[in-house]
Amino acid sequence: MTTLVVTPFLNEFKGNNTMANDLLTTLRHNMKEKHIDALYVPTADPHQTEYVGEHYQTRTFLTGFTGSAGTAVVTENDALLWTDGRYFIQAEREIEPAGFSLMKMATPGYPTVIEWLTQHMPEEATLAFNGQLLSQRQYESLETALKSKKIKLVSDDSLLESLWADRPALPKSRVFTHDIEFAGQTVKEKLDALRERMKDVDGTLLSSLNNIGWLFNFRGGDLQHDPIAYAYSLITKDNAILYLDPAKYDKAFSTDLEENGVTLKPYEAIWDDAKSIEGKMILDKATTSRALYEAFGQVEKVDRPEPVFLQKASLLAIEEENTRDAWLEDGVALVRFFRWLEAHVKDGKETEITASDELSELRKKGRHFLKDSFDTISAYADNAAMMHYKAAEETAKTLKPEGLYLIDSGGHYLSGTTDITRTVALGKPTDKERRDYTLVLKSHINLATAVFLHGMTGHYLDVLARQPLWKHHIDYKSGTGHAIGYLGGVHEGPQRISTVHIPVKLEENMVITIEPGIYREGEHGIRLENVYIVKEDGKAGTDRFMRFDCLSFVPFDRSLIDVSLLSDDELTWLNEYHADVYAKLSPRLSEEETAWLKKATEALGRS
């Protein structure tokens, strides 16, 4: 691809917002020279990873906006940033010095990016983007939307990047082998199983970093939370190539993989191989970048989810066994945390941040613990009404013995990944707080106790969680459940529970969260999240029925439960769950902790 002349003064741009307008000026000058009318800058890396590493934060470099989601567009006269409601205030403050204006997503009066482009770009104009940062699917959506105006789409990975003088390098963190006692299958066994799943094609490309790490039994440290490393893979009937920076591993690592039938090549070598490979290959349009998709010039392309998604979605027996242990370690940390919270809130010295730090410290003591699996959401009072709130040092609330406190957190253990949310009362709860909490609990139980015919999707079951809330005209604006990787992404696919139809069936041993909520702006936020594994409930004739089996064991807040709102079945479920929590966690707790848990899990009766 073409390169740009980078003038010396551009070095001054980095982190210097007062100079940022010069970046826009230079960018626009270069756009004009290249006959580019608009530049489209998404938030993404070449693997469509959920969290984007520093090397790929071009949108932040351009706009100054540090939030996790957003799309920027630059034309001759406009410099716009689209982001969602979580970030309106922060974004407005951050992008102003860079000369950008905010476009509020899902807000009346604001067009979507695509609507804006369709309305504002002249016929036959040229739109540029970095082909590494758009998936082929996103590229095709843009193409379809802009077809009627005959917009020309051009991939250019240097237009903006060449201006980024001190762009962080790609990380070089070492990878480590996920030992067989945790992985449960050798790489060779996993490759054999994968090839069984793709007999009708000659091979597949893997772009998803979670898929690659799982398949080759390694994990990395290229991102803050996700235990992954930048890599690609090509799997054919005879070959399994892992494209990974050789600086990240040692001889033992490569020997081990080679013995399992794997060829190691440098990360960048995928580009040459893409050009020369032939045959019928799976290229998943959702994970493959537009640039790499185009590079596969000789192959017959089959658009299908990377087959590893489904392969790893149902836990292996050893993975399940390990995960169950990880969840008990996690439960112990949370019990200690809530006991600590109860003891310290009255001092008036703890904040959303000190509480979150305390939980991280407690989790660290867990067996096989690696690191937190995502930024903890530690949200007090009305802050919890913001679904993705992240406490900041300067704005963190101090915890007081009143109101509700929500904590959504998780850990990466060698034995699995956790993600759990509880909401607790820090003082004597109000009737409204108890009613809302109990409605969310009913919602959780109604889905958690579902029995369903094999072959159904999470979308099909979603209404079971929403029905108890909808009857009170309350909805939550999020999905109900997501999959979790095994020492992998905390929001891995492919199964989901959502109002959106995703045609992925819930299969035995798939893991999924259930996390309904009530969010009242300016008041409180309540979310109750457990994680479940799908199991067979029984057969009847040719019918096979499935159910959810719980992995998470942490008490619900008894003081927030209005028993009069629970049916007999719901009350039974709650008391049995609490008995399980006590039975499973107490052997791992001290005497004092066990005494605390005993009270926290005591059976509730009708008054």
Next chain:
Amino acid sequence: MTTLVVTPFLNEFKGNNTMANDLLTTLRHNMKEKHIDALYVPTADPHQTEYVGEHYQTRTFLTGFTGSAGTAVVTENDALLWTDGRYFIQAEREIEPAGFSLMKMATPGYPTVIEWLTQHMPEEATLAFNGQLLSQRQYESLETALKSKKIKLVSDDSLLESLWADRPALPKSRVFTHDIEFAGQTVKEKLDALRERMKDVDGTLLSSLNNIGWLFNFRGGDLQHDPIAYAYSLITKDNAILYLDPAKYDKAFSTDLEENGVTLKPYEAIWDDAKSIEGKMILDKATTSRALYEAFGQVEKVDRPEPVFLQKASLLAIEEENTRDAWLEDGVALVRFFRWLEAHVKDGKETEITASDELSELRKKGRHFLKDSFDTISAYADNAAMMHYKAAEETAKTLKPEGLYLIDSGGHYLSGTTDITRTVALGKPTDKERRDYTLVLKSHINLATAVFLHGMTGHYLDVLARQPLWKHHIDYKSGTGHAIGYLGGVHEGPQRISTVHIPVKLEENMVITIEPGIYREGEHGIRLENVYIVKEDGKAGTDRFMRFDCLSFVPFDRSLIDVSLLSDDELTWLNEYHADVYAKLSPRLSEEETAWLKKATEALGRS
């Protein structure tokens, strides 16, 4: 298209099964001459109407099989008929003389039609079909499936038809205007509203007979049950053409339509117009025949459901008012019927057929009644376990004062179409019968009382009906609900409630059935069907919540309800429903009938 030489002896084929092998011989001879390796014969008319009229029953002519669903395939060596479980016994008996063999659908060991063709047709062979009887969508599915074997698909509407010497002519029954007091809008108003729905295209073809009848405010008598006439329509910005046999209407009819901006042309004239019309047109691949789709050679084709489907799916205010009256007339007929049944069963003289006849007679007394809307399912004891059972004179069961009796029936009224199912005990019910009945009732209530966010589909809500049964590992192998036309098809689309995802949102004033069931082979069948209309339940912020409002008022059988299995909310729903039934129907009943209904709808309490 080419024609065949029809030899004189072919006249003897009609209805003469012993000669039918000669039909196969001649057909195969003609296939060979035309280099056709296989002939594919579906059960369909050129409009993809649910019930197929005599003129189009080529599959019956070929195979002798008189059931309502099936596909025949003839090759040099094979003559096969695929049909479903309802018809296995009947089909085997009927097709044997014609030289056909049965292929059981959804039965282990039997391939589907497409699998069979893929497995048995040689590479580059030729498959023929009548292009009028396959929708474009079905054609494309066949094409895709047979692509890998490079099968050539050829449309031939005379290969089989030319051998059908006494083929019934197309019917010539008169159409009638659906007066404005029932239709609620003039044709001009409906055309204006339709054009509002298709501003982004130049026009649409209409093939669906229900859509055409509704849009032009007429109904016909070309089929036994559906009140429709064979017709096509082309709607553009300036023109609305109705293609209808002029023998079916008089001057008043045509003048009236012309005054509403409609041009009338003969039925066949669509073929010439298709060839000459230009512009961007909606051609719904699901309703448009392959042959007609191909005929539109000049247009830019947009594949989208005929816009009339959605336009007519939400009832107009006057349609709703009329429908509510039709349902009360229908309820009166059913109350009289169940009272009659109670009085006559003990005589031991009534059968499934005499009972069904009695109900038809009682319905005829209803205001604005036209005819039954489908063949009544009158099924006693284990016959009711067959979901689509149709009693025949020679096999009809005699009703006795024991066991369960299921009756699924409906009427066409000028004021709307009804469809309702009740199951009743003819004697003292067993515990198992009461348990099963109560579970089906719970299932019905759980969906009927749903509150849901606007924008959800019937698929999304389906689990609410199945959940109470699935918890007992019981499933029913049918959809949960279907739309009903307004003096139209009893199974009209587009909305459905089903385990299958159909992306049609439930909009206000859409009509839908709720009809869960339990079917125990060799024992009994229970189905409880009411029809509901979608209404707004209220708003909260930007959220709009919807609910189902009941149209059907007929008592449930109190003797079959085990109150101990009902929750308080379910019992309240039942008693309130019964109070409504009494309040709405009693003004239309005699004193004796009212007394009977009083008892039948008495509130149930906890014992």
